Amino acid sequence: MSTSKTHTIALDAMGGDVAPSVPVAGAVLAARKGNVNVLLVGDPDAVRAELAKHDTAGLSIQVVPSEGVIREGEPPAMALRGKPRASIAVATGLVKAGKADAVVSMGSTGAAMAAAVLAFGLFPGLERPALGGPFIGLAPRVSIVDLGSQVDCKPLQMLSFGALGSTFSHVYSGVRSPRVGLLSVGSEEGKGNAQVKEAYALFKKSGLNFVGNVEGHDIFADKADVVVCDGFVGNVLLKYTEGLAEAAARYLAEALGPRSPAVKAIADLASLAEQGGGPLFGVNGLSVIGHGRSKAEGVAGGIDVAARCLESDLVRRMRDDLAAVMARSGAHA
Amino acid sequence: MSTSKTHTIALDAMGGDVAPSVPVAGAVLAARKGNVNVLLVGDPDAVRAELAKHDTAGLSIQVVPSEGVIREGEPPAMALRGKPRASIAVATGLVKAGKADAVVSMGSTGAAMAAAVLAFGLFPGLERPALGGPFIGLAPRVSIVDLGSQVDCKPLQMLSFGALGSTFSHVYSGVRSPRVGLLSVGSEEGKGNAQVKEAYALFKKSGLNFVGNVEGHDIFADKADVVVCDGFVGNVLLKYTEGLAEAAARYLAEALGPRSPAVKAIADLASLAEQGGGPLFGVNGLSVIGHGRSKAEGVAGGIDVAARCLESDLVRRMRDDLAAVMARSGAHA
Numbered sequence: 001m002s003t004s005k006t007h008t009i010a011l012d013a014m015g016g017d018v019a020p021s022v023p024v025a026g027a028v029l030a031a032r033k034g035n036v037n038v039l040l041v042g043d044p045d046a047v048r049a050e051l052a053k054h055d056t057a058g059l060s061i062q063v064v065p066s067e068g069v070i071r072e073g074e075p076p077a078m079a080l081r082g083k084p085r086a087s088i089a090v091a092t093g094l095v096k097a098g099k100a101d102a103v104v105s106m107g108s109t110g111a112a113m114a115a116a117v118l119a120f121g122l123f124p125g126l127e128r129p130a131l132g133g134p135f136i137g138l139a140p141r142v143s144i145v146d147l148g149s150q151v152d153c154k155p156l157q158m159l160s161f162g163a164l165g166s167t168f169s170h171v172y173s174g175v176r177s178p179r180v181g182l183l184s185v186g187s188e189e190g191k192g193n194a195q196v197k198e199a200y201a202l203f204k205k206s207g208l209n210f211v212g213n214v215e216g217h218d219i220f221a222d223k224a225d226v227v228v229c230d231g232f233v234g235n236v237l238l239k240y241t242e243g244l245a246e247a248a249a250r251y252l253a254e255a256l257g258p259r260s261p262a263v264k265a266i267a268d269l270a271s272l273a274e275q276g277g278g279p280l281f282g283v284n285g286l287s288v289i290g291h292g293r294s295k296a297e298g299v300a301g302g303i304d305v306a307a308r309c310l311e312s313d314l315v316r317r318m319r320d321d322l323a324a325v326m327a328r329s330g331a332h333a
Numbered sequence: 334m335s336t337s338k339t340h341t342i343a344l345d346a347m348g349g350d351v352a353p354s355v356p357v358a359g360a361v362l363a364a365r366k367g368n369v370n371v372l373l374v375g376d377p378d379a380v381r382a383e384l385a386k387h388d389t390a391g392l393s394i395q396v397v398p399s400e401g402v403i404r405e406g407e408p409p410a411m412a413l414r415g416k417p418r419a420s421i422a423v424a425t426g427l428v429k430a431g432k433a434d435a436v437v438s439m440g441s442t443g444a445a446m447a448a449a450v451l452a453f454g455l456f457p458g459l460e461r462p463a464l465g466g467p468f469i470g471l472a473p474r475v476s477i478v479d480l481g482s483q484v485d486c487k488p489l490q491m492l493s494f495g496a497l498g499s500t501f502s503h504v505y506s507g508v509r510s511p512r513v514g515l516l517s518v519g520s521e522e523g524k525g526n527a528q529v530k531e532a533y534a535l536f537k538k539s540g541l542n543f544v545g546n547v548e549g550h551d552i553f554a555d556k557a558d559v560v561v562c563d564g565f566v567g568n569v570l571l572k573y574t575e576g577l578a579e580a581a582a583r584y585l586a587e588a589l590g591p592r593s594p595a596v597k598a599i600a601d602l603a604s605l606a607e608q609g610g611g612p613l614f615g616v617n618g619l620s621v622i623g624h625g626r627s628k629a630e631g632v633a634g635g636i637d638v639a640a641r642c643l644e645s646d647l648v649r650r651m652r653d654d655l656a657a658v659m660a661r662s663g664a665h666a
Contacts, residue, residue, distance in 0.1 A: 138580040138584055139580070151518065183569060185564070185572075192565070193485045194485050215569070216569045216570065217579075219573060220576040220577060220579065220580040230526075231518070232517075232526045232529075233565070233566055233569060235549070236549045236562075236570070237569070239550045240549030240550065243549060243550030243552060244469075244471060244574070246550075246553065247471040247553040248599070255594070255595075255598050256595055256598065260595065261588070262595030262598075265584070265595075266585075269584070
């Protein structure tokens with residue numbers, strides 16, 4: 001999508017499996033497409049050394065120095081306190097300070113979330129942000145929320161996932177009246193665990209286009225545009241899908257030879273998560289989080305996702321829609 | 334596997350999507366392989382009409398009359414009370430009466446479970462049976478327990494899944510010391526929801542070969558032979574996998590043409606669940622439950638599964654091992 005306005009994106013140049021080379025290459029790709037200023041936030045020497053490998057003449061890329069990185073697995077809040085100048089903290093801070101419109105990172109999801117909560121604050125009524133969006137190549141328009149941010153959810157948290165996912169599906173994926181389903185073990189009302197049964201009642205009076213329970217296979221059967229689940233279930237599904245896709249590609253490569261078109265077809269499906277990432281749901285600012293394994297194209301894709309979210313005013317619309325849904329459900333938001 | 338002894342199997346001839354023709358054809362296939370007597374339990378006229386379509390000379394197949402069928406979706410306990418002569422009730426009763434060694438059904442899972450609990454009784458300490466076994470073509474030796482029988486599990490129920498799955502993996506799949514993992518959202522101890530965290534402590538002192546938490550992708554990475562999860566999560570994964578495999582086959586057929594070997598390769602993987610089914614865990618008798626979509630080969634496969642379970646004395650060993658694990662965990666079993 002070409003955006004009509006130039007946006008300034010703070011890119012965590014130290015985030016991801018191969019940093020800063022991959023983020024820098026991604027920034028160059030994105031800047032070449034135009035309509036974007038990229039602020040590369042990272043160790044200035046390392047970032048400049050990578051930049052020197054590219055032809056950056058005429059590109060709008062600046063380097064913003066930071067100190068240190070927060071790695072996947074470090075306790076995010078504690079790490080942010082210990083490394084307040086880490087790349088993700090500085091990049092997110094640029095947005096808060098009005099010097100960038102959005103932050104994009106392929107680094108630690110937990111750190112990006114914690115930095116965003118700290119800098120932007122949560123929408124009223126939320127306890128944590130949510131992670132959501134499409135991640136299944138074979139169901140590329142189905143947004144699943146939550147993908148691992150919130151476990152042991154209360155029904156009201158599930159409802160917030162539905163509201164956030166519905167706005168995302170509408171604003172970002174262009175679905176007119178997104179069908180919202182609760183992931184469960186049977187399609188009828190009353191099927192499921194205690195959490196789903198309680199949430200069901202809230203969804204019914206939410207004003208969302210609630211289509212009831214959906215089962216695992218319904219994700220591929222166009223039954224819902226937004227599938228709501230506890231972050232435990234969503235995270236298991238996300239990682240399961242990743243492992244399954246890799247195993248399927250290996251299996252087909254062995255069965256049919258590595259050059260079989262089937263292997264490429266499956267690998268393309270599997271790499272959906274690495275094609276740009278998605279925005280964090282529920283914070284008063286735009287933070288796009290991508291997969292650590294993303295290549296340069298994925299980083300550029302993440303920058304493009306950010307531009308699309310900015311164009312569509314996603315954050316404000318999510319906040320407004322969430323407040324309306326919570327009010328309609330009689331919930332204090 | 335050829336079994337050394339002749340077993341008598343009560344087959345629910347009315348169970349499955351295309352009954353009684355598919356179960357009857359499956360019984361004929363199984364009986365031809367020898368070493369098995371099949372009692373076809375169903376509407377006698379309908380079953381005999383199907384049998385007449387096959388050459389059954391010399392085969393050990395008898396018809397046992399029943400009245401009515403319990404369909405998928407009927408509340409099992411209530412349906413059993415209303416139809417005490419239904420095929421699954423009569424077939425299970427034959428085992429209880431010592432006239433058959435095991436029951437096999439491709440019909441309603443809930444009805445087969447309820448009939449087995451009623452006729453055989455549960456192992457000491459269990460509240461419900463569990464459903465488990467391998468179901469993923471790309472991880473054919475990984476048993477996942479529970480697949481939908483028990484939701485909102487207490488930690489002790491999770492532990493029983495681990496014990497039952499471990500014995501199954503050892504006795505049935507031949508894994509010497511099965512590695513048992515808890516499905517979670519992070520590999521370190523302390524990651525997960527409240528249920529997993531509590532169960533973790535029980536598993537540590539269980540005497541099982543507990544390998545800690547495993548994540549969704551670890552199912553494909555040979556990290557564990559038995560993966561324990563709440564039935565809500567297991568059922569979502571089971572149905573998700575089914576939907577994904579179908580969608581992948583459709584996708585490859587469109588991308589590469591329906592005759593592509595990749596389509597067959599994926600379809601073969603997807604049909605694992607239809608290749609025989611698995612035994613119910615936790616009842617004092619052998620009940621093998623298969624997929625409603627199974628074809629004749631799948632029904633014969635289910636009969637073969639039953640024979641293998643009988644040969645290995647699976648039920649007694651599961652009961653003994655469960656009692657030992659529960660005792661070691663200080664649990665009242």
